[in-house]
Amino acid sequence: MASASTIAIVGASLTGQSAAATLREEGFDGRVVLVGAEPQLPYDRPPLSKNYLRGGMPFEKTLLRPPEFYRERQIETRLGTTVVRVDVEKRALQLDGGDRLEFDNVLIATGGRNRRFPIPGLDLPGVYDLRTVADADRIRDAIARGGRAVVVGMGFIGAEVAASMRQCGLEVTAIEPFKTPLYRALGEDIGLVVEGLHRDHGVALILGDAVAAFEGKGRVERVVTRDGRRIECALAVFGLGIEPVTELVAGTGVRVDNGIVVDDHCRTNVPGVFAAGDVANHYHPVCGRQMRVEHWQNGIKQGAAAARSMLGRGQPYDEVHWFWSDQYDANIQYAGFHAAWDAVVVRGSLAERKFLAFYMAEGRVESVVAVNQGRDLRRTLPIIKARVAIDPARLADPNVDLRTLAPSERPA
């Protein structure tokens, strides 16, 4: 790799810093420039809805690398800087201050932004969403003022924020249009377990209803639902999912379809332009289809995979996707790729919230959810990757060591 070459990384978060670090680990001695819209060095987002939100963690502890890490490795950082456009022809980034940054290869790791829907009153003070540490700080201040909180949307972010606010002593009402929390991700059986978890911790759950408006004079005072409920509140937090940040490649010829479309080497259709992390709609060789995920583990691993790919040392990126969510005393983990399933096999006890649930399709384990069973979930990863039929009775039997169920790996 010629020393003169420059690799630009757009997005200074988990994926971007992982790529930058990997470039140096792999011996790349050209210029590495990490451009980030937020003013902070790359930090870890999972604590923002949990320990950090509860005030139990200083910001410095969320930094993914200490400041000297970037200096020592000559990773240039341009923070507080938005990339307006990737000029594919001239191989340059157009920055928001008017500067241009030329590159030989570029990695787009811009992640996502929170979805906003045209709900009346969404812009009222006291209505929050959570993506950045600045968002978390605003919610922390509101938590400190107390009162009832309304959580809109019981996906993972909503569920974690609801748990954190209960742990801070707030009264919490949560509104979810589906019939259980996490319904879309985990289905009804496991959604009911999560519903019980939140009800047991004092969350007032309103299911099968949706927000019609946020109301208040100069500040949110109540949430009004489609079914006519009126919930007085001091603050509201909505978690309605994210959309990938792709406008910087609009009209450049880089293919965009639910994110930036890449192959299993993180390559877009334009040579020299790569994407990874939440923004990347990537081809997954284990599943044989495109997918876009918003997981911590994918951010870090795909960033590293993209770095190696940019250096011409790429391997097909075939990680079994995995994520966790901590709510109260429940460590929830998910691994795999289910889109649809025809059976759920449970190992352990749903009532005690200590179990694995295997989502099956045509006899194969497509994905697994674990509650407080992380060790066993990890032992399931080779089973998911193998994509062969597994005897459900053995999956369900806690006396069967899961490590014995995956077919042994073929010799390389």
Added chain:
Amino acid sequence: MARFVTVAKADSIQPGQMIKVEIDNFPIAVANVEGTFHAFDDTCTHEDCSLADGELVRTAVVCPCHFAEFDVRNGAVLVAPATVPLKVYPVRVQGNDLQVEF
């Protein structure tokens, strides 16, 4: 004053196994790696999870909650999300007594 404390019978931990013990109410994990014992803080430096509930993969301990990995021989972080190394403790076997210096 650090001293060696007997925490278990050495033959009660098989190779590839970990146990959790307490010394002065402080949780310590002990791992048997192919006949050699290693003692380290049971609580992951990332969040408050018990490493003895995790997986021992050769010389690495994998936290069950977020899959951070540490080298049980020296406490070094091998895999994020942990960033802070794990404290390790000297171990000796006297007869069949497994002892940890604490």
